[in-house]
Amino acid sequence: MQTATPTIQSGDNPIVSLGSVSKWFGNVVAVSDVTLNIGPGITGLLGPNGAGKTTLLRMICGLHSPSEGEVRLLGTNPRTDHNVYKRIGIMTENESAYEFMTGLEFVRLSARLKDLRREESHLREAIERVDMSFALDRKISTYSRGMRQRIRLAAAIVGDPDLLILDEPLNGADPTQRIRFQNILRETADEGRSVIISSHILEEVEEVSDSVVLVVNGKLAAQGDFHAIRAALDDRPYHVKIECSDSKLLGGELAKLPAVQSVQFDPDGSIVVLTSNVATLQLDLPALAQTLNVRLTMFRPIDDSLESVFSYLVEG
Amino acid sequence: MSDTIFILTLRQSLSLKRAAILLLLAAIPLTIAIVSEILNTDWGGDEMQGFIQALIINTALPLVALIVAAPVFADEIEDRTLTNLMLAPIARWQIAIPKTLAALSVVVVPMAISTFASVIIIWQADIYTSAIVGAFGILVGALAFTSLFAFVGTLTTRAVVFGIVYVFGFEALISSAIPGLKYISISGMTISIMQELGPTLVDAPKSGSNAPPPIEFAIPAIIAIIVLTNLGTIWRLKRMDVH
Structure with missing residues (x-):
């Protein structure tokens, strides 16, 4: 494209x-x-x-x-x-x-x-x-x-x-x-x-x-x-990996956020979220975690490599 | 700028290892001449001529030219340093000619000195004429060999392998074994020119598989080799993709 x-x-x-x-x-x-x-x-x-x-x-x-x-x-x-x-x-x-x-x-x-x-x-x-x-x-x-x-x-x-x-x-x-x-x-x-x-x-x-x-x-x-x-x-969908003290609770609530398209639970206990707006998610997540009394230990985009960016640009 | 490339190539050609091999090869004829003189060896005419032909023109000269000229472009291509020259605001011939001339200088100086001195030590008649003819023959042969090996270096980074096969296979063996092939041998052409200039120095057979080409063929042929290989080098520099 x-x-x-x-x-x-x-x-x-x-x-x-x-x-x-x-x-x-x-x-x-x-x-x-x-x-x-x-x-x-x-x-x-x-x-x-x-x-x-x-x-x-x-x-x-x-x-x-x-x-x-x-x-x-x-x-x-x-x-x-x-x-x-x-x-x-x-x-x-x-x-x-x-x-x-x-x-x-x-x-x-x-x-x-x-x-x-x-x-x-x-x-x-x-x-x-x-x-x-x-x-x-x-x-x-x-x-x-x-x-x-x-x-x-x-x-x-x-x-x-x-x-x-x-x-x-x-x-x-x-x-x-x-x-x-x-x-x-x-x-x-x-x-x-x-x-x-x-x-x-x-x-x-x-x-x-x-x-x-x-x-x-x-x-x-x-x-x-x-x-x-x-x-x-910035408008492209991103996969984000989240590690926290209660994946089940946080994952369930994350799925309700407008910026989140899907939520998956990894076998290692982490959550993988597909978001259409990573900037909004970055703002909403700490507030949500605080409300649920869940401790966040990691928040990392997992497909932020240049290759994935280019794939998005080319295929989008 | 041409002087810059000339000096650069001199420095590349005179790396310690290469200079040592070069001096060793160039010193062989002179060493034999000195040892013969010390031992009071009585050289016959045929032996002296064989010494010049077999040892200097057929072997030492092409080997020295190979060691110096083949890497002139091949190493630059392999080390990827040729980009430094190709991205300079100069015509491609201004890269090709100074590099070939620098290689020629490195080949000619030790080989001509060695030949000149060897002839003076062991020759018995027309010493100085023969020595000058010998040194001139080295210059002509070196120009042809250097131009050829430099050109091959623009075609393949394995120019030294090609050169070894060419020197020992074609120049030393095949061209002597198969009648007529001496016509396209640079050594044969060089010997023909030296024979014309100083018959006492070289007395090659007039016929047979070892006979060099006649002078009327040798001069235009060796000029053609020098011109065509240098044009080939310039053409390659113009056409090649530099990595």
């Missing part, structure tokens, strides 16, 4: 434009007939693992040629017009850094490949932004996964590109690094530049994106303003 949310308004000059793009590897269809425009700002490319996000991003970057359809990046075909890379910083999903180099050498390589014969201070500035100054003279082979991610981000942002394309950049990042990454993305957007960031974690994208592109099974499932899509998600 395409949600009824507004399509990203990209104006006359979208940053990325895909026209009926498909990609298959042998008999496996990775991306199927995707048409979309991505405009300025921060755009989240969201989808479960194996949805086709990376293939889509690789086609956008020009690393993969589409089996069918057309890709335009900043108005040109990246497979033939390599000059477009002067304006773009790209961080791929793989940990594709030269192990024998130091962090500084790797960022310097990135700058030189873009023909940026910049002063050393600019390289150090990019490294400082990702908080890697302490290890800039260490070999990349000694870096942890999170450090590699950060030095690759430094290599992507050196030269202040107009567009940053980041494939799962928060993989391996600890909470502090995550916040720093998100700040960099916001700063980039505030400076009038654009970011496309992919993730399979809804919250990661939610925190930084103006708009999202949802991909499921290689197809465009939804596209538009994040908050409108999020509102649509």
Whole structure:
């Protein structure tokens, strides 16, 4: 399903434009007939693992040629017009850094490949932004996964590109690094530049994106303003698991609530409730439990995975 | 930017392990020449020519070229570092040519020095002419082998396996055993060119299964191999999906 949310308004000059793009590897269809425009700002490319996000991003970057359809990046075909890379910083999903180099050498390589014969201070500035100054003279082979991610981000942002394309950049990042990454993305957007960031974690994208592109099974499932899509998600039915001191009593009363569609009792003594409005249930449940003098020990949505969200969006 | 890729490839090619193998192979002819000199071995003309042909042109040169050139692209593809180069604002030939030239440099320098020095130590006539011809032959052969193995590295990450089969199977065995196949052997073409330039250095048979191709065939053929394999590398870089 395409949600009824507004399509990203990209104006006359979208940053990325895909026209009926498909990609298959042998008999496996990775991306199927995707048409979309991505405009300025921060755009989240969201989808479960194996949805086709990376293939889509690789086609956008020009690393993969589409089996069918057309890709335009900043108005040109990246497979033939390599000059477009002067304006773009790209961080791929793989940990594709030269192990024998130091962090500084790797960022310097990135700058030189873009023909940026910049002063050393600019390289150090990019490294400082990702908080890697302490290890800039260490070999990349000694870096942890999170450090590699950060030095690759430094290599992507050196030269202040107009567009940053980041494939799962928060993989391996600890909470502090995550916040720093998100700040960099916001700063980039505030400076009038654009970011496309992919993730399979809804919250990661939610925190930084103006708009999202949802991909499921290689197809465009939804596209538009994040908050409108999020509102649509809030209205979907959820399964919620509840553990309490008296399941029978609480379950019986829960079934009478308007927000509850069904109640099941699990063999382990917990209650599984299907609710059409999890927000209302969250408000009503404590009051009900207090009235019945039942002690609540757990309240947990059990199908809040991105996959289930996408299933809902696609099948809904 | 081309110099950046050239230097990057030099650094990759001269990793400690690879450099050790490379120097060991390149040192074999020189070591034999030095030991012979110490032992006052009396080299006959045939033995010297056999030394140049069998040991240097047919074996050491293609092996060194294989070790250096095959991983130039194959390792970048396997390690997924090629994306760093492919996402740079440069034409694909500006990636292919500096990388191949860097590999060529790494092959030629030790091999040419080793050959040049070996000839000076053991040769008996036209020493300097023969040494220069030997070093030039190494350059021509190395360019062809390097271009071939670099190209194969863009087709498969198992380029080294292909290269070993090619060097020991085709260049060393099949091309010598089956008449006519020396025409498409890079070693055969290299020997033909060296023979034309310095007959005292190489005196290959004019006929039979071991005869190298005539010079009028060898020169255009080796140029065609160099040009076509480099064009092939550029074509692959333009067409490939980089993972």
